Amino acid sequence: MLTLLFALFVQNSGELLESLQGGGRTYSHCLRLPIDSHGTILLLSPAPPHSKLPLTQAFQPVLRNLAKAIHLCRDSAQLTQDLVSDRDQARADLAAALQRSERERAFLRKLNDTIPDLIWLKDPQGIYLACNPPFERLYGAKEAEIIGKNDYDFVDHELADFFRENDRVAAAAGKPSTNEEWLTFAADGYHGLFETTKVPMLAADGQLIGVLGIAHDITERKAAEERIYQLAHHDPLTGLINRFSLQERLKQALLSVQREGKQLAVMFIDQDHFKDINDTLGHHVGDSLLVEIASRLRACVRESDIVARLGGDEFVVVLTDVGAGIDAAPVARKILEALGQLYTINGKVLHSSASMGISISPNDGDEVETLMKHADTAMYHAKGNGRNNYQFFTKAMTVAAAERMELERGLREALIIAQFELHYQAKVCTHNNHVCGVEALARWRHPERGVIPPLTFIPLAEETGLIEALGEWVLEEACRQLAAWRTEGIKIESVAVNLSAHQLRSPMLVERVGAIMRKHNIKENELELEVTESVAMGNPEMAIGQLSALRQLGVKLAIDDFGTGYSSLAYLKLLPIQTLKIDRTFVKDIESDENGAAICAATIALAHNLGLEVVAEGVETEAQRQFLAEHKSDYLQGFLFSHPLPAAEATAFLMEHD
């Protein structure tokens, strides 16, 4: 502003007046200055200037003071303006703050009234200062009745002591502390688990002025957690612990037996033929059976032992403290006996049994994986040993298990690169010694091991399911060969093919046999299927259904190895079969054992009585042939007539005996 004034003056933009009349006086040397747009300043010098001082100099001090005054004036005006706007702002801020605090208070009120958590405030002596409505439910009293009282006025001494101790701990710690407690509401008897947080309230000087409590109901959350835990660690069907938990528990048990220098037994249990039960009686029956098995297993062992279900029909029992390894044997026997007892499920009586493999720590390993693997290997041996028995793991089993794996791998490969072949063994008509049929017997021509007999690979093919493909190939190849012999003019009544248990169960069997017969133009009774006695009797209802359907296709049916299994004559009568094949173990005994001879004779008579033809297997001597011919066995088969021969040799043999 000062600069501006000088500028004005220097530029003489002000108006210099010689004299001015006003207030009864005459002023000379007046200076009129317009100030911005606000007005004009008149500078008057009442006396004439003393000298001839130039006007500019005469007014200079005045102008300087004036400039200062104007500046001050302007500053104070600005200040006033600032103060006013600050005041307005302060007012607005205050209004906003009030609004905010009102909102916060409303929020706190709402929170206090609606939050389901129990909230209360006590003074350092435990006297209630405030509480919210849910807390009123706990003590069954209104806030006004609670304030001024302490816990001893509402709950028993023991619980009040407990609350007081929690308050004391939180106060002493000087920071919030949380614990879980079961509370029962006096108002309605509700009983739940609460997570309670105690917060010590401290004044600015650090003095304790009270303890704030918040209790949150976690009953449902805990139950849900418990359910999730159960699902993650237990088998939902049987309630036993699952594979995951077993590993944890077994690890713990191993640590403890290692510490105490004790022994532990891992028993791997697999139900025998469980799949048959599931397939024929339905999964609900299978499930009920598993539940019953689980409860029998639990009943056989001590509380401290572990019982787990790995899945399917596989269970594991861990005896957490056994003496010398052999001590597990009585428990194993007890378990197998319990599992072998009859089951009544949905009013139906069922029979089932189990196979068990046992590994002992530390002898057979001191790690979960090893023990489980060894018990599993031993279990396979129990299966191979005729099922319904237990086997202790031995080192030799590992070698056998490795061989088995190698065999399985080779078997898969053999199917792909066609290493199987069929040999044919003649079946001779007893009364005229004519070859009337052949039995097709599978062989595996192994590149290194030579010819592998079927008893080595058929059971493995069964177990692994590979029999499905192998069995179909055998059927197809036997039918193709029969058709080829026909074309070559070789007269032969029938070709017999062996059916495995797995194949007999297959729902595709009838359709596949029908298709193969059509493909090779096989007529009625030209294809004979042999089913062993044990396979047919293992599940007679299923066998009757499948065999009847096959019979409808025109397939001839025989029971193989008769006399080796357990036969029910009642069922035998119901099976739609045409032939009984007497097992060679009886034929072998004809000369040496009266019983063997008697059994053969009786079987032939029985079969004839049932309207069945008889084939005697394994005829090796003239004496056996003679005996069987005398007792009217219809057909004979055995090394006496021919070994099983490869196709080309069999063709030559058939041509020779045509």
Ligand code: C2E
């Ligand atoms: P199987 O059906 O009872 O076949 C007869 C078995 O007795 C054959 O053994 C045969 O070589 C043998 N044998 C025949 N005559 C005599 C004899 O006079 N003395 C002696 N000691 N043995 C004789 P192989 O070929 O080793 O077959 C064994 C079993 O393997 C068969 O018993 C059959 O149950 C099964 N098998 C063979 N081929 C197949 C097949 O393609 N599928 C299925 N599922 N099983 C097959």
Ligand code: MG
């Ligand atoms: Mg046979």
Ligand code: MG
């Ligand atoms: Mg046989």
